[in-house]
Amino acid sequence: MAEIGLVHFARVALDVATATVPRYRTVFSKHQFTQPQLLAILCLMRYEDWTYREAEVRLAEHGELRRALKLGSVPDSTTLYRFLRRLDETAITRALNEVVHRIPLPGSRRRTQVAVDGTGLSPGAISTFFVRRMYHHTQQPMPWRHWLKWLVAVDIPRQLLLAQMAHAGPTNDGANLRPLVDTAHTVSSIGLVLADAEFDSELNHAHIRQQLGAHSIIPAKRGKKSWQIHGIRAEMRNHFPRRLYRRRALVESVLSAIKRKLSCRAPGRSLLTQRRQALLLGLAYNLYRL
Numbered sequence: 516m517a518e519i520g521l522v523h524f525a526r527v528a529l530d531v532a533t534a535t536v537p538r539y540r541t542v543f544s545k546h547q548f549t550q551p552q553l554l555a556i557l558c559l560m561r562y563e564d565w566t567y568r569e570a571e572v573r574l575a576e577h578g579e580l581r582r583a584l585k586l587g588s589v590p591d592s593t594t595l596y597r598f599l600r601r602l603d604e605t606a607i608t609r610a611l612n613e614v615v616h617r618i619p620l621p622g623s624r625r626r627t628q629v630a631v632d633g634t635g636l637s638p639g640a641i642s643t644f645f646v647r648r649m650y651h652h653t654q655q656p657m658p659w660r661h662w663l664k665w666l667v668a669v670d671i672p673r674q675l676l677l678a679q680m681a682h683a684g685p686t687n688d689g690a691n692l693r694p695l696v697d698t699a700h701t702v703s704s705i706g707l708v709l710a711d712a713e714f715d716s717e718l719n720h721a722h723i724r725q726q727l728g729a730h731s732i733i734p735a736k737r738g739k740k741s742w743q744i745h746g747i748r749a750e751m752r753n754h755f756p757r758r759l760y761r762r763r764a765l766v767e768s769v770l771s772a773i774k775r776k777l778s779c780r781a782p783g784r785s786l787l788t789q790r791r792q793a794l795l796l797g798l799a800y801n802l803y804r805l
Contacts, residue, residue: 519803521559521562521563521577521580522579522580522583524558524559524562524802524803525555525559525580525583525584526583527802527805528554528555528558528559528799528802529551529552529555529583529584529585531610531613531614531617531802531805532550532551532552532554532555532558532610533551534613535606535609535610535613536550536551536554536606536609536610537550538550538551540601547588547590548586548590548594550598552584552585552586553590553594553595553598554598554602554606554610555584556570556574556584556590556595557595557598557599557602557795558795558798558799558802559799560595560795561777561778561792561795561796561798561799562777562799562802562803564777564778564780566592566782567592567593567595567596568592570592570595571589571590571591571592571595574586574589574590575589599788599791599792600787600788602791604790604791604794607791607794607795607798608698608794610798611676611679611794611797611798611801612702614675614798614801614802614804614805615670615673615675615676615677615702615703615801616702617805618673618675618804618805620672620673620703621672621673624672625704626704626705626706626707626729627670627671627672627673627677627703627704627705627706628670628671628672628705628706628707628709628762629668629669629670629671629677629696629699629705629707629708629709630668630669630671630708630709630710630762630763630765630766631666631667631668631669631692631695631696631708631709631710631714631766632666632667632669632710632711632763632766632767632770633664633665633666633667633688633713634664634665634667634770634774635662635663635664635665635684635685636662636663636664636665636681636779636780636781636789636793636796637662637663637779637780637781638662638663638780638781638782638783638789639780639782662683662684662685663681663682663683663684663781663786663789663790663793664681664682664683664684664685664686664688665679665680665681665781665793665796665797666679666680666681666688666691666695667679667766667769667770667797668695668696668698668699669765669766669769670699670703671709671762671765671766673804674765674769674804675801675804676769676797676800676801677698677699677702677703678695678696678698678699678702679695679793679794679797680694680695681781681789681790681793681794682786682790683786687713688713688714689713689714689715689716689719692710692714692719693718693719693722696708696722696723696727697726697727700727700729705727705729706729706730707729707730707731707732707759708723708727708729708730708731708732708733709732709733709759709760709762709763709766710731710732710733710763711733711734711763712733712734712735712736712737714733715733715734715735715736715737715748715751716737716748717745717746717747717748719731719733720733720746720747720748720751721746721747724747731747732751732755732756732759732760732763733751734751734755734760735748735749735751735752735755769800772800773796773797773800776803777796777799777800777803778796780792781793781796
C-alpha cells in the first residue's frame with residue numbers, strides 16, 4: 516500500500532464524513548464543531564494511533580491540518596471523547612460503505628469475492644516484553660483479561676472492508692458469519708465467500724448458497740475424520756478446491772497491513788468504547804485505500 520500524508524487523509528476523511536453524517540446532531544448544538552469534522556478527527560486518530568491528548572496537541576501545532584479539516588479552533592480531548600461515546604455505529608457503517616461505493620470493481624466484474632476472518636485487538640498499550648518480564652520475575656501468569664475480537668469481510672479484488680463487527684473475546688464466531696456476509700452483500704453483490712475452519716457449518720454453507728446465491732468454500736475440519744458428514748460439508752471434505760481457497764490468505768494480508776501501518780489496538784476502558792475504536796480502525800483503513 517502506498518503511503519499518504521496526514522493532510523490528504525484529513526481531506527478525504529472530511530469529504531466522506533460530510534457525505535454520510537449530519538452537520539449537527541441537534542438544533543441545540545453549540546455549532547462550534549460539526550459532526551463531520553469530529554468524525555474526521557477520530558479517523559485521523561486511528562490512522563496515526565493518537566490518544567485524545569495527542570490529537571489535541573498535534574492539531575494545535577499543525578496549521579495546514581487544521582485548514583484541511585476547516586477548523587477555526589482545536590477541540591479538546593474531552594470533546595473528542597464525548598463525541599465518540601455518543602457516535603452512532605450506523606454512522607461509521609455508512610461512511611465505510613461510502614468509501615466502497617467510490618472505488619469500482621476492477622474490469623467488468625458484477626459480483627465480488629469476499630474473505631472472512633477475525634483477529635484480536637489489544638485494549639491497551641501493554642507490550643509482550645512487559646508480560647514476559649512479569650512472568651520471569653513472579654513465575655505467575657498475567658491476570659486473565661478479555662480482549663476484543665474484530666471480524667471483517669474483505670473484498671478481495673479491491674482489498675476493502677465491506678462489513679465488520681467487534682465483540683468481547685475469546686469466542687467462536689461460526690454463527691456471526693451469516694449476519695456479516697448479509698451486511699457485505701448489501702454493499703456489494705457477492706459471488707464467492709471464503710472462510711477458515713472456524714466458520715465451518717452446514718448452516719453457513721446453506722445460507723450463503725441459498726440466500727445470497729453465492730458459492731462458499733470453508734474447509735470441513737470440525738469433528739473427527741471418522742465421522743460421517745453429509746451435504747456441502749461432505750463435498751468440501753472429499754473435493755476441496757484448494758487452488759481457489761488460496762485467495763483467502765489475502766484477508767490475513769489486509770489484517771496484517773492494518774496492524775503494521777495503522778494500529779493493533781482498540782483502546783478504551785469499556786467494551787462500548789473499544790468496539791467503536793475497532794470500527795473506526797476499519798473505516799480509517801478504507802479511507803487509507805481511497
